[in-house]
Amino acid sequence: MRGHALRFYATCKDLCDALDDVSSRIELKYIQAGMHDHYPDEFLDHRQVKSFGVAITGDQVLEPSFLIVRLEERVQPRIVPQRRGGTLIAIDQSENPRSVVFRPGGEYGDGGVIVAGELSTVSDDQASIELWKQISKDLKRLWKKIKAYYVSPHALTVLRQGGRLTVGVKRPKEYDLREEP
Template sequence: MPKPQDWIEMRKSQTSVFATSADWVNVISNILAKRALTFSKTGVFDTPDVEELDDGKSLEPFASYLVLGRPNRLATRPVAQRSGGTKHALDQLDNPGSVVLQIGGMEVDRLVAGQIGTVRTEQAAQDLYESFLSEVKKQFVKIKSYYVGPDAARLLDAGQRLSPTSKSPPEYDLTR
């Protein structure tokens, strides 16, 4: 089994974004027009079977998704439990060429940031990350260290809070 340092570097490729569901759908639709992808929620599950989604229209707010180019298959890995039994993790560890989308979303009083990133160093992962980044750069505006989708920018201009996290105080909100 490879050691983590053989396939991962500590420096991550990541980009923080403020995006509504509509903003994400536009980005993902344009990428899917050029390449086939699969999306699946990351996490630890009771079975090794994971639900794969073929489009970005059904992605849930505040969820993280592993994205992989087709025809590659998503792989889970067994995780022994202290209490006995085994769970199955879906993450980047056994999925070379993958990217993680952290969706973010709307809360009662704010839009919370999401992120596109990968810890994988393979060319396939970097190319996939660059596909997302390129599309975000085409459609979003950069404000400080964030890329802000068109709908998110309208919310910002209307006085809505755009926060890095759901617990961030107002002084950390994005402003123009």
């Protein structure tokens, strides 16, 4: 497994605009990844997802992530027995190899901070790789590359106005993304 990842900084508006573009060609659905007490809701439109493109925790690795699959795909949960009894439902790529993982990141707090997001797959399944390529192609086309990240237009404005583009608000500012002069 080689994996593919596209790292980015984007505002909610820019994410929605880019995914609208993708959705005009491919019917997709979104489901929150992770461990759950019950099967999570599936969304046919990214705009239906609560807090989409808004960073809740301020730390990229703690932000919600979603599996994206083509509309006709059935998302398979993985039942995980717990040591103290009961079970949890895992939604991840291990049972859904035709999916991609989307962690939107987004605006944190008053809007002067953008937390990094990522579109990735660790699957070797050709359907997953093609889906990753199709979505990442639009993001790359619409956004500017700065170092290892793609930056959406509104996130670039935040950066140029002195805001932070960061993987975590508690990390020192010297690790934030900066535009080279």
